[in-house]
Amino acid sequence: MIPAAFDYHRATSAEDAIAQLAEHGDEAKLMAGGHSLVPMMKLRLAVPTVVVDIGRVTELSYIREDGEQIAIGALTTHHMLENSDLLADQCPLLGAVAKVVGDPQVRHRGTLGGTLAHSDPASDLPAAVLALGGTLVAQGPNGTREIAASSFFTGYFESELADDEMLTEIRVPKCPNAGWNYQKFNRRAQDWAIVGVAAVVGDGITGVGLVNMGSVPVLATPVIDALADGASAADAASVAANETEAPADLNASPDYRRHLARVLTERALVASGVA
Amino acid sequence: MFVFRTGILGGRVDISVTVNGEPTSHDVEARRLLVHYLREDVGLTGTNIGCDTSSCGACTVHLNGESVKSCTLLAVQADGQDVTTIEGLAPSSDELHPMQEAFRQEHGLQCGYCTPGMVMAAVSLLDENAKPTELEVRQGLEGNLCRCTGYHNIVKAVLAASGQPVKD
Structure with a gap:
């Protein structure tokens, strides 16, 4: 199976990606790891005419402390989540859920921001971010805004993100003493x-x-x-x-x-x- | 911004991928899948296409040392990166990689179709966890399907390759 033809842009930064989205509107699709998008494109369920590859925007790949929260870059892979000592200490639910997404090959490529923006109700990590009361940071042409996870998902594969917005960070609270399970x-x-x-x-x-x-x-x-x-x-x-x-x-x-x-x-x- | 060209069939891209340590370079459609790039443009047919839906793992290769499913990656995503296929694993033409040798010793294959992907996934697994338990091996290979062996000999092979005793 082969995707429909598209034009390819490799973004060098979030700003670059957002500029591409602003130019191409809903014809364009951001691709992070591509592990939800490429299968859908192969099945022709998704037929973007422009693919903006954000997979090399490595400054959005991080897990770090931010006050009472853990801040996670949108391009952080599931593999990084499941192996993060910081998450294991401070927010173990997220790493444990990441560990049961797909399989190791998928987890090497799939990203937290990608799975949230994809907004598949059958995905594991969105439910974990919801349970944690996480906050999603979206960047657009006019700056960033915060969206509560509880109001992010608006429909089947649809989210609160505008056509020219990109998810850049996910914040979850530190909760080292909470009970948790998936x-x-x-x-x-x-x-x-x-x-x-x-x-x-x-x-x-x-x-x-x-x-x-x-x-x-x-x-x-x-x-x-x-x-x-x-x-x-x-x-x-x-x-x-x-x-x-x-x-x-x-x-x-x-x-x-x-x-x-x-x-x-x-x-x-x-x-x-x-x- | 990465250079691209548009045409009636959509964008084409010039990509350079290091495959098994050798530089390769081709002008491909942006929609070219990595597995097709490896098999048809580079000519390395050891990487198999199984399900073509990122389920079976037959197309598993390493991208910068990590196992990935090459049917679910665009070739352009590997531009400028290092890819290792089953052909690049053995140290020389008359010597097998320890994982290949273990699959041979433990009879970790029957028809052999899943084997290249299974071996690549297993090597990546041991890179991340040098001494896995049997359960960790089974979980670590969950992305690779084998319809012949029932997996037992494959698991034995991976445990053997990790230098751990294998129960008969």
């Missing part, structure tokens, strides 16, 4: 999750994110509210599928997905230390 239910290694649940409880955070339970990565607000009211793990998990629109596909019916969401949420909460 439950990924799939039939085979390297598959997308049929349903996934990311939980983080403690250090001032109560977050639960759901994978593949709707057209966007879902923040499980009913569960979070129940926990705030002192619910047990079992009681909080019983509302995990509320307000979701679970999709149907070859792997699972909506009913089955709702069941999985409740079971996996309970497991994730118990593993995170909720009684």
Whole structure:
């Protein structure tokens, strides 16, 4: 399978990439690692006429402390996340979720910014960033703005990013003493999750994110509210599928997905230390 | 800004890729996949195309020393970079790489189609984790499918190549 023809621009900086986006509008697509975009282009599900390769903008590849937060450059690979000592110490959920994305080859290329901007509801890391209450930094022609993860995902493969904006940084809170867990239910290694649940409880955070339970990565607000009211793990998990629109596909019916969401949420909460 | 040209079929690019230590240079379409570049432009057909959907790992090569699936990379993404294919692994024409030797000793293959990708993934795995457990080997090779062996002898081969004892 071969992608449709396109023009290729290799960006030398975020500013350069944004200038290309401004020039070409929605005809252009940013490519980071390319491991979501290239498969979609091969299937002709994505047919950009201009590909702006940001894979060499290496100044956006970092994981560093920033006050009470960890700041992660958008071009940081999953491989870097899973091997980061800083994340393992201060925000272990993110590294652990990165470790179960795809397979090692994919993790060598795939990036955190790429998977968030791609906004696939079946991806693992968006749910983790949602659970952590992360902040996304978008850069456009007129500067940068911060977007809460909870308002970033707007539709199936659609995000809050404007056509001429690029994700440059992701910030997650330090939470070294929080309980955390990620439950990924799939039939085979390297598959997308049929349903996934990311939980983080403690250090001032109560977050639960759901994978593949709707057209966007879902923040499980009913569960979070129940926990705030002192619910047990079992009681909080019983509302995990509320307000979701679970999709149907070859792997699972909506009913089955709702069941999985409740079971996996309970497991994730118990593993995170909720009684 | 990288130089590019547009045409009726879309952009073409001049790329230079170091493949197995040798400089290669071709004028390719921007949409050229790395695996096609290696097989058809450079003429190294050891890298196989299996599923063509980044699932099976038969096309695994090293980009700057890390395993990647060459069916999911554009050749232009490797421009100016170092690529190693299965042909570049052995130290000489009459000597196998230790991983290749281990696959041979432990009979880690049957039809052989997945083997180049499996060996490249295994070498990358040991580069990152010199003494993996059996479970780590199995997890580390999750991106590579073999439909013949049932994986047991492949796992033995990787453990043997890491210098660890292999249980029969």
